[in-house]
Amino acid sequence: MATSLLVLAAAPLVAAYAPAAVCSRPAGAAARACRPVMDETIIEKALAGELEQEGAENIFMSEVGWATYLDQEAGSSYAMNERPSMAEDGYFTPDVFSNPLDVVSGWVDSMKGVVSNPLEKAFPTISNDQSGSRSYPKGATEISARTIKPKKKDSDKGMRITGIPGFNLFGTPSSKQAKTDSVASKFLGIF
Secondary structure, rough: OHHHHHHHHHHHHHHOOOOOOOOOOOOOOOOOOOOOOHHHHHHHHHHHHHHHHHHHHHHOHHHHHHHHHEEEHHHHEEEEEEOOOOOOOOOOOOOOOOOOHHHHHHHHHHHHHHHOOOOOHOOOOOOOOOOOOOOOOOOOOOOOOOOOOOOOOOOHHHHHOOOOOOOOOOOHHHHHHHOOHHHHHHHHHHH
C-alpha cells in the first residue's frame, strides 16, 4: 500500500525530470519543435575545466576578452567602462566564485570611489571623463564610433513649412505669426 502511494505521488515529478530530447505532446497536437535545451558542451567543458581555454582562443565569447581586445587593438574602452590597462580598480575584480574576503575588499574599494566622486561613478561619460580612462577608438568621434548613426538633420528654412494658420502645439502659436486679413485665415485662425 505504501509503495503504491509513493509511486502515485512521484508520478507528477517524473515529468519534470524527463529528458529534454523527448517531446511529449497530446496525440492531436500539431507537430512542434522540442523545448529548447542548454548546449551540453558548455556543461562538459565546465566540468572538464576547459572554459577558460576556449575563452582565450575566442576572445569574443566574453566581455572581458572583448574589453581587453578593444583596449589593446583599438585603444578604446568598452560599454562605458574604463580601459583595462587604465582602470583604477584593475578592471578584473573578484566575482561570486572568488574568495569572499577578496569580494568584500573589492566592494569596499569600489564604494570608496563612489563616495569620493559620486557623479563620476553614477553617470560615466566619455566626453566628461575626469580619469581619462574611457575613450573612443583611435581616430573615431562620438558619431563615427556609433553602430547606429544619427540621421543627418537639414535645418534649411526653405525645407520647412512655416506660416500655417492655426495652433501649433509644439511651436509658436498662430497668434504670434504675421496677421493677414483674408477670410480663410480668420476662419482657420480660431483653431
